Protein backbone atom coordinates (compact mmCIF):
# COMPACT_ATOMS: atom_id res chain seq x y z
CA UNK A 1 0.00 0.00 0.00
CA UNK A 2 1.49 3.38 -1.02
CA UNK A 3 1.10 6.15 1.57
CA UNK A 4 2.92 9.48 1.94
CA UNK A 5 5.28 8.53 -0.90
CA UNK A 6 6.38 5.26 0.73
CA UNK A 7 5.25 1.68 0.52
CA UNK A 8 3.82 0.23 3.73
CA UNK A 9 3.33 -3.49 4.33
CA UNK A 10 2.03 -4.36 7.74
CA UNK A 11 0.49 -7.06 9.89
CA UNK A 12 -0.09 -7.34 13.59
CA UNK A 13 -0.90 -10.14 15.97
CA UNK A 14 -0.23 -11.91 19.25
CA UNK A 15 2.65 -14.34 19.57
CA UNK A 16 3.05 -17.35 21.86
CA UNK A 17 -0.36 -17.58 23.46
CA UNK A 18 -0.18 -20.76 25.55
CA UNK A 19 -3.30 -22.81 26.17
CA UNK A 20 -3.96 -26.26 27.61
CA UNK A 21 -7.30 -27.98 26.90
CA UNK A 22 -8.76 -31.06 28.59
CA UNK A 23 -11.76 -32.96 27.21
CA UNK A 24 -13.37 -35.36 29.69
CA UNK A 25 -15.32 -38.37 28.41
CA UNK A 26 -18.12 -39.68 30.67
CA UNK A 27 -16.26 -43.03 30.93
CA UNK A 28 -13.40 -41.25 32.77
CA UNK A 29 -10.98 -41.09 29.84
CA UNK A 30 -9.42 -37.63 29.34
CA UNK A 31 -7.88 -36.04 26.23
CA UNK A 32 -5.32 -33.28 26.57
CA UNK A 33 -3.43 -30.88 24.31
CA UNK A 34 -1.05 -28.00 25.03
CA UNK A 35 -0.74 -25.44 22.25
CA UNK A 36 1.43 -22.38 21.73
CA UNK A 37 -0.58 -20.19 19.34
CA UNK A 38 0.64 -17.23 17.31
CA UNK A 39 -1.79 -15.05 15.38
CA UNK A 40 -0.98 -12.54 12.69
CA UNK A 41 -3.73 -10.52 11.00
CA UNK A 42 -3.60 -8.73 7.67
CA UNK A 43 -6.11 -5.93 7.97
CA UNK A 44 -7.11 -2.50 6.71
CA UNK A 45 -5.81 -0.45 9.62
CA UNK A 46 -3.38 1.97 7.95
CA UNK A 47 -4.51 5.04 9.97
CA UNK A 48 -3.04 3.34 13.06
CA UNK A 49 0.39 3.58 11.40
CA UNK A 50 0.04 6.92 9.61
CA UNK A 51 -2.28 8.98 11.86
CA UNK A 52 -2.18 7.35 15.29
CA UNK A 53 -5.83 6.41 14.78
CA UNK A 54 -6.57 2.96 16.29
CA UNK A 55 -10.25 2.77 15.35
CA UNK A 56 -9.63 -0.16 12.92
CA UNK A 57 -7.28 -2.10 15.19
CA UNK A 58 -8.17 -5.49 16.68
CA UNK A 59 -6.25 -5.32 19.95
CA UNK A 60 -3.71 -8.10 20.30
CA UNK A 61 -5.06 -8.62 23.81
CA UNK A 62 -8.45 -9.40 22.23
CA UNK A 63 -6.73 -11.95 19.98
CA UNK A 64 -5.22 -13.62 23.05
CA UNK A 65 -8.63 -13.80 24.76
CA UNK A 66 -10.17 -15.25 21.61
CA UNK A 67 -7.79 -18.24 21.81
CA UNK A 68 -9.25 -19.13 25.24
CA UNK A 69 -12.85 -18.50 24.16
CA UNK A 70 -12.50 -20.71 21.07
CA UNK A 71 -10.66 -23.41 23.07
CA UNK A 72 -13.61 -23.44 25.46
CA UNK A 73 -16.14 -23.60 22.61
CA UNK A 74 -14.44 -26.60 20.93
CA UNK A 75 -16.17 -29.35 22.86
CA UNK A 76 -14.53 -32.32 21.10
CA UNK A 77 -10.80 -33.18 20.80
CA UNK A 78 -9.44 -31.62 17.63
CA UNK A 79 -6.11 -31.34 15.86
CA UNK A 80 -4.02 -28.17 15.96
CA UNK A 81 -4.73 -27.65 12.24
CA UNK A 82 -8.48 -27.69 12.91
CA UNK A 83 -8.09 -25.26 15.81
CA UNK A 84 -6.00 -22.94 13.60
CA UNK A 85 -8.79 -23.06 11.00
CA UNK A 86 -11.39 -22.24 13.69
CA UNK A 87 -9.34 -19.16 14.68
CA UNK A 88 -8.62 -18.12 11.09
CA UNK A 89 -12.30 -18.39 10.15
CA UNK A 90 -13.26 -16.36 13.20
CA UNK A 91 -10.86 -13.46 12.64
CA UNK A 92 -11.62 -13.16 8.91
CA UNK A 93 -15.40 -13.31 9.32
CA UNK A 94 -15.95 -11.46 12.64
CA UNK A 95 -13.90 -8.37 11.72
CA UNK A 96 -14.73 -6.50 8.52
CA UNK A 97 -11.19 -5.00 8.51
CA UNK A 98 -9.37 -8.35 8.54
CA UNK A 99 -8.52 -9.68 5.08
CA UNK A 100 -6.42 -12.69 6.11
CA UNK A 101 -5.30 -14.51 9.24
CA UNK A 102 -2.06 -16.45 9.63
CA UNK A 103 -2.22 -18.86 12.54
CA UNK A 104 0.81 -20.80 13.78
CA UNK A 105 0.52 -23.48 16.43
CA UNK A 106 3.20 -25.57 18.09
CA UNK A 107 1.79 -28.54 19.97
CA UNK A 108 3.72 -29.92 22.95
CA UNK A 109 4.15 -33.69 22.63
CA UNK A 110 2.11 -34.86 25.64
CA UNK A 111 1.60 -38.59 25.14
CA UNK A 112 -0.79 -40.81 27.07
CA UNK A 113 1.18 -42.88 29.56
CA UNK A 114 0.95 -46.68 29.52
CA UNK A 115 1.27 -48.73 32.71
CA UNK A 116 1.76 -52.49 32.29
CA UNK A 117 0.85 -52.00 28.62
CA UNK A 118 -2.48 -50.34 29.51
CA UNK A 119 -3.23 -46.72 28.50
CA UNK A 120 -3.81 -44.50 31.53
CA UNK A 121 -7.13 -42.60 31.68
CA UNK A 122 -5.66 -39.21 32.53
CA UNK A 123 -1.86 -39.57 32.76
CA UNK A 124 0.47 -38.03 30.15
CA UNK A 125 4.26 -37.72 29.72
CA UNK A 126 6.20 -35.32 27.56
CA UNK A 127 7.72 -36.77 24.38
CA UNK A 128 10.35 -35.11 22.21
CA UNK A 129 9.43 -33.92 18.72
CA UNK A 130 6.69 -31.30 18.27
CA UNK A 131 3.79 -31.07 15.83
CA UNK A 132 3.62 -27.66 14.14
CA UNK A 133 1.10 -26.05 11.82
CA UNK A 134 0.66 -22.86 9.84
CA UNK A 135 -2.79 -22.11 8.47
CA UNK A 136 -3.58 -19.06 6.34
CA UNK A 137 -7.26 -18.22 5.95
CA UNK A 138 -8.42 -15.46 3.62
CA UNK A 139 -11.71 -13.63 3.83
CA UNK A 140 -12.78 -15.33 0.59
CA UNK A 141 -12.48 -18.70 2.37
CA UNK A 142 -9.24 -19.53 0.47
CA UNK A 143 -6.95 -21.61 2.61
CA UNK A 144 -3.38 -22.91 2.92
CA UNK A 145 -2.41 -25.59 5.42
CA UNK A 146 1.20 -26.49 6.15
CA UNK A 147 1.91 -28.98 8.92
CA UNK A 148 5.25 -29.96 10.33
CA UNK A 149 7.52 -31.73 12.78
CA UNK A 150 10.17 -29.95 14.79
CA UNK A 151 13.02 -31.62 16.66
CA UNK A 152 12.80 -35.23 15.46
CA UNK A 153 16.24 -36.35 16.65
CA UNK A 154 17.48 -39.58 15.03
CA UNK A 155 20.84 -41.31 14.95
CA UNK A 156 22.26 -44.48 13.45
CA UNK A 157 25.61 -45.90 14.46
CA UNK A 158 26.54 -47.38 11.06
CA UNK A 159 25.34 -47.72 7.44
CA UNK A 160 26.43 -44.19 6.61
CA UNK A 161 29.34 -42.81 4.63
CA UNK A 162 30.48 -39.88 2.54
CA UNK A 163 32.79 -40.36 -0.46
CA UNK A 164 33.56 -38.94 -3.87
CA UNK A 165 33.10 -35.26 -2.98
CA UNK A 166 35.28 -32.43 -4.41
CA UNK A 167 38.87 -32.54 -3.15
CA UNK A 168 40.99 -29.42 -3.35
CA UNK A 169 43.67 -27.64 -1.34
CA UNK A 170 41.08 -26.77 1.37
CA UNK A 171 39.83 -30.34 1.85
CA UNK A 172 41.04 -32.49 4.72
CA UNK A 173 37.93 -34.64 5.37
CA UNK A 174 38.77 -38.31 4.76
CA UNK A 175 36.40 -40.36 2.65
CA UNK A 176 34.54 -42.99 4.62
CA UNK A 177 31.98 -45.77 4.31
CA UNK A 178 31.64 -46.05 8.08
CA UNK A 179 30.43 -43.17 10.23
CA UNK A 180 27.62 -42.17 12.56
CA UNK A 181 24.66 -40.35 11.06
CA UNK A 182 22.76 -38.03 13.41
CA UNK A 183 20.29 -35.29 12.67
CA UNK A 184 17.34 -33.38 14.06
CA UNK A 185 14.70 -33.39 11.35
CA UNK A 186 12.48 -30.38 10.79
CA UNK A 187 9.75 -31.13 8.27
CA UNK A 188 6.99 -29.07 6.67
CA UNK A 189 4.38 -30.51 4.38
CA UNK A 190 1.59 -28.87 2.49
CA UNK A 191 -1.92 -30.19 1.99
CA UNK A 192 -3.76 -29.62 -1.28
CA UNK A 193 -6.95 -28.27 0.32
CA UNK A 194 -7.51 -24.73 -0.88
CA UNK A 195 -10.98 -23.99 0.49
CA UNK A 196 -12.71 -24.57 3.81
CA UNK A 197 -15.22 -26.79 2.00
CA UNK A 198 -12.54 -29.18 0.69
CA UNK A 199 -11.14 -30.20 4.11
CA UNK A 200 -11.86 -33.87 4.93
CA UNK A 201 -14.63 -34.21 7.52
CA UNK A 202 -12.88 -37.15 9.24
CA UNK A 203 -12.33 -36.60 12.97
CA UNK A 204 -8.68 -35.88 13.89
CA UNK A 205 -7.74 -36.29 10.22
CA UNK A 206 -4.64 -34.06 10.51
CA UNK A 207 -3.42 -35.81 13.66
CA UNK A 208 -3.58 -39.12 11.80
CA UNK A 209 -1.61 -37.65 8.85
CA UNK A 210 1.00 -36.25 11.25
CA UNK A 211 1.52 -39.76 12.67
CA UNK A 212 1.70 -41.20 9.13
CA UNK A 213 4.36 -38.72 7.97
CA UNK A 214 6.41 -39.22 11.15
CA UNK A 215 6.32 -43.01 10.68
CA UNK A 216 7.43 -42.77 7.04
CA UNK A 217 10.29 -40.38 7.89
CA UNK A 218 11.57 -42.66 10.66
CA UNK A 219 11.22 -45.90 8.69
CA UNK A 220 13.01 -44.44 5.67
CA UNK A 221 15.83 -42.92 7.71
CA UNK A 222 16.66 -46.25 9.37
CA UNK A 223 15.65 -48.91 6.82
CA UNK A 224 14.90 -52.52 7.82
CA UNK A 225 15.43 -53.59 11.45
CA UNK A 226 18.18 -56.01 10.38
CA UNK A 227 20.87 -54.45 8.20
CA UNK A 228 19.24 -51.04 7.82
CA UNK A 229 19.91 -49.12 4.63
CA UNK A 230 23.20 -47.52 3.50
CA UNK A 231 23.25 -43.70 3.37
CA UNK A 232 25.84 -42.26 0.94
CA UNK A 233 25.09 -38.71 2.23
CA UNK A 234 22.56 -36.72 4.22
CA UNK A 235 21.38 -35.35 0.87
CA UNK A 236 20.51 -38.81 -0.43
CA UNK A 237 18.78 -39.90 2.78
CA UNK A 238 16.79 -36.65 2.89
CA UNK A 239 15.68 -37.16 -0.73
CA UNK A 240 14.47 -40.73 -0.10
CA UNK A 241 12.67 -39.66 3.08
CA UNK A 242 10.85 -36.87 1.25
CA UNK A 243 10.06 -39.14 -1.72
CA UNK A 244 8.65 -41.77 0.63
CA UNK A 245 6.35 -39.17 2.22
CA UNK A 246 4.95 -38.22 -1.20
CA UNK A 247 4.61 -41.91 -2.18
CA UNK A 248 2.97 -43.12 1.03
CA UNK A 249 0.89 -40.14 2.15
CA UNK A 250 -1.17 -39.20 -0.91
CA UNK A 251 -2.78 -36.12 0.68
CA UNK A 252 0.59 -34.36 0.96
CA UNK A 253 1.36 -32.18 -2.07
CA UNK A 254 4.88 -31.09 -1.15
CA UNK A 255 7.35 -31.69 1.65
CA UNK A 256 10.34 -29.69 2.87
CA UNK A 257 12.98 -31.32 5.06
CA UNK A 258 15.79 -29.65 6.97
CA UNK A 259 18.41 -32.08 8.24
CA UNK A 260 21.47 -30.69 10.00
CA UNK A 261 24.40 -33.12 9.90
CA UNK A 262 25.28 -33.39 13.62
CA UNK A 263 28.82 -34.65 13.52
CA UNK A 264 30.27 -37.35 15.76
CA UNK A 265 34.00 -36.91 15.42
CA UNK A 266 36.42 -39.85 15.76
CA UNK A 267 38.52 -39.63 18.93
CA UNK A 268 42.27 -40.31 18.59
CA UNK A 269 44.42 -39.30 21.54
CA UNK A 270 48.19 -39.19 21.56
CA UNK A 271 51.03 -37.44 23.37
CA UNK A 272 54.72 -36.95 22.75
CA UNK A 273 55.50 -39.86 25.10
CA UNK A 274 52.63 -42.05 24.06
CA UNK A 275 51.69 -41.93 20.37
CA UNK A 276 48.55 -44.04 20.95
CA UNK A 277 46.51 -43.28 24.07
CA UNK A 278 43.18 -43.83 22.33
CA UNK A 279 43.08 -45.25 18.81
CA UNK A 280 39.79 -44.71 17.00
CA UNK A 281 38.23 -48.04 16.02
CA UNK A 282 34.66 -46.87 15.22
CA UNK A 283 33.96 -46.81 18.92
CA UNK A 284 34.76 -43.56 20.79
CA UNK A 285 33.38 -40.30 19.34
CA UNK A 286 33.23 -36.64 20.24
CA UNK A 287 29.56 -35.57 19.79
CA UNK A 288 29.20 -32.00 18.46
CA UNK A 289 26.28 -29.80 17.57
CA UNK A 290 28.21 -26.88 16.12
CA UNK A 291 29.37 -26.25 13.57
CA UNK A 292 27.03 -28.60 11.73
CA UNK A 293 26.26 -29.31 8.12
CA UNK A 294 22.94 -27.80 7.06
CA UNK A 295 21.09 -29.63 4.36
CA UNK A 296 17.55 -28.91 3.22
CA UNK A 297 15.37 -29.57 0.20
CA UNK A 298 11.75 -29.40 -0.90
CA UNK A 299 10.04 -32.06 -3.01
CA UNK A 300 6.73 -31.28 -4.65
CA UNK A 301 4.40 -33.21 -6.80
CA UNK A 302 4.57 -31.57 -10.23
CA UNK A 303 1.99 -28.72 -10.22
CA UNK A 304 1.93 -28.25 -6.45
CA UNK A 305 3.25 -25.15 -4.66
CA UNK A 306 5.31 -25.10 -1.44
Ligand SMILES: O=c1[nH]c(=O)c2[nH]c(=O)[nH]c2[nH]1
Nearest residue numbers: 162173232233234235261293
Ligand atom coordinates in the same frame (compact mmCIF):
# COMPACT_ATOMS: atom_id res chain seq x y z
O1 LIG B 1 26.32 -36.26 4.15
C1 LIG B 1 27.11 -35.33 4.04
N1 LIG B 1 26.87 -34.33 3.15
C2 LIG B 1 27.71 -33.27 2.98
O2 LIG B 1 27.44 -32.36 2.14
C3 LIG B 1 28.85 -33.23 3.79
N2 LIG B 1 29.90 -32.36 3.90
C4 LIG B 1 30.72 -32.85 4.86
O3 LIG B 1 31.78 -32.27 5.24
N3 LIG B 1 30.25 -34.02 5.36
C5 LIG B 1 29.10 -34.28 4.71
N4 LIG B 1 28.20 -35.31 4.83
